[in-house]
Amino acid sequence: MKLQQLRYLVEVAERGLNVTEAAQALHTSQPGISKQIALIEAELGVAVFLRAGKRFTGVTEPGMEIIKVARRMLLDAGNLKRVAQQFGDQAAGSLTIATTHTQARYALPDAIRQFTARYPQVRLGLRQGNPTWIAQQVASGEADIAIATEAIELFDDLAMLPCYQWNRCIVAPPGHPILRRKKPTIADIAAYPIVTYDFAFTGRSRINAAFEAAGAVPNVVLTAIDADVIKTYVALGLGIGIIAKMAFDPAQDRNLRALDAAHLFEPSTTRIGLRRNFYLRGYVYDFIEMFAPHLDRATVDAAMK
Numbered sequence: 001m002k003l004q005q006l007r008y009l010v011e012v013a014e015r016g017l018n019v020t021e022a023a024q025a026l027h028t029s030q031p032g033i034s035k036q037i038a039l040i041e042a043e044l045g046v047a048v049f050l051r052a053g054k055r056f057t058g059v060t061e062p063g064m065e066i067i068k069v070a071r072r073m074l075l076d077a078g079n080l081k082r083v084a085q086q087f088g089d090q091a092a093g094s095l096t097i098a099t100t101h102t103q104a105r106y107a108l109p110d111a112i113r114q115f116t117a118r119y120p121q122v123r124l125g126l127r128q129g130n131p132t133w134i135a136q137q138v139a140s141g142e143a144d145i146a147i148a149t150e151a152i153e154l155f156d157d158l159a160m161l162p163c164y165q166w167n168r169c170i171v172a173p174p175g176h177p178i179l180r181r182k183k184p185t186i187a188d189i190a191a192y193p194i195v196t197y198d199f200a201f202t203g204r205s206r207i208n209a210a211f212e213a214a215g216a217v218p219n220v221v222l223t224a225i226d227a228d229v230i231k232t233y234v235a236l237g238l239g240i241g242i243i244a245k246m247a248f249d250p251a252q253d254r255n256l257r258a259l260d261a262a263h264l265f266e267p268s269t270t271r272i273g274l275r276r277n278f279y280l281r282g283y284v285y286d287f288i289e290m291f292a293p294h295l296d297r298a299t300v301d302a303a304m305k
Contacts, residue, residue: 001040001043001044002036003073003074003077004036005036005037005039005040006040006070006073006074007026007074008022008026008033008036008037008040009037009040009048009066009067009070010067010070010071010074011025011026011033012033012037012049012056013059013067014140017049017056017057017058017059019033019034019056034054037049044066046060046062046063046066047060047062047063048060048062048063048066048067049063072277075141075275075277075278076277078141078279092121092122093121093122093123093281093283094122094123094124094125095115095122095123095124095125095144095145095281095283095284095287096124096125096126096127096137096142096143096144096145097124097125097126097127097143097144097145097146097147098127098128098129098133098134098135098137098138098142098143098145098146098147098148099126099127099128099134099146099147099148100128100129100130100131100134100147100148100149100225100226101128101225101226101227101228102226102227102244102246102247103147103148103270104126104128105226105227105228105247106227106244106246106247107147107246107270107291108126108147108291110290111287111290111291112124114290115283115286115287115290118283118286119283119286122283125143127142127143130198130225131148131149131150134146134147134148134273135148135155135158135273136155138158138273138274138275139155139157139158139275141275144274144280144284145272145273145274145284145287145288146158146272146273146274147163147270147271147272147273147291148270148271148273149268149269149270149271150205150268155273157275157276158273158274158275158276159273159274159275159276159303159304160271160272160273160303161271161272161273161274161288161292161295161299161300161303162269162270162271163269163270163271163272163291163292163295164269164270164292165267165268165269165270166244166245166246166267166268166270167244167245167260167261167262167265167267167268168206168207168242168243168244168245168261168262168264168265169242169243169244169245169248169258169259169260169261170184170189170240170241170242170258170259170261171230171231171234171240171241171242171243171248171253171256171257171258171259172234172240172241172256172257172259173234173235173237173255173256173257174255174256174257176240176257177192178192178240178259179257179259181259182259183263184259184261184264185214185264186210186211186214186216186264187214187216189216189218189240189242189264190211190214190216190217190218190219192219192239192240193219193220193221193238193239193240194218194219194220194221194239194240194241194242195220195221195222195223195224195230195233195234195238195239195240195241195242196218196220196223196224196230196241196242196243197223197224197225197227197230197242197243198223198224198225199223206265206266206267206268207242207265209266210264210265210266219239221238221239222238222239227243227244227247227248228247230243231243231247231248231253231256234256235255235256241256242261245258245260245261245262272288272291272292272295274300274303274304276304276305277304277305278304280300280304285297285300288300
């Protein structure tokens, strides 16, 4: 049994049983993957995949357990390399963070500035997407850390560490009638066209829940994946905006005004997601603590277990 055979099993499963896509991802041939999978099935004495002719159509019951173990073995193999790297050169390596635009634009800059100053030899990568994609990136090993508000809790193989709570504000052009309401209600907001986050992003479920509880239907005329786009279209007069409060800067957003909306919506919690039992380099612990000072190494280790 070879690690490469385990990679083939896991990759085929993660590619929806599409051997062609798995071969492309692993830079090998489709017949080569099929042959190696047949060899490991023969060695184990059980079929991992169901077949219709030469095509994989499903995963057998023992195959599901085998793939789980294969994932753990590949993770441990990666951990061995990371342990060696940790003691070989503690200040060099790479760190890939998967996050949303709002976190990347408004929450992360200070931590990244500190981190790059302390670890100039670490290659830092930011990948932006919706929360489900972000969590998948870490669960699959494509990224080291997920930072998001929603969806991380849906992945059992990720440890979740709460970072901070935040809420929303309403933005509108100067002179808009909504600004006369010092403490607007959901009904007040529902009276106007709304520009806000896409359904998969940045605590949108809290917004939906507040309207539902008030028996109101929001007139959402435009959704976007980041606050900068929302603010652009609000300034153009398309409607009033509901955005994360951290995304409004009076100095930069001089063409808009904001009203606090914390009394309308439940607060959201931004979390860090990490693969359980994943070996973290020392500088990863440092980055986490720079971003969320209460998450020291002991706290992170306890969550990872």
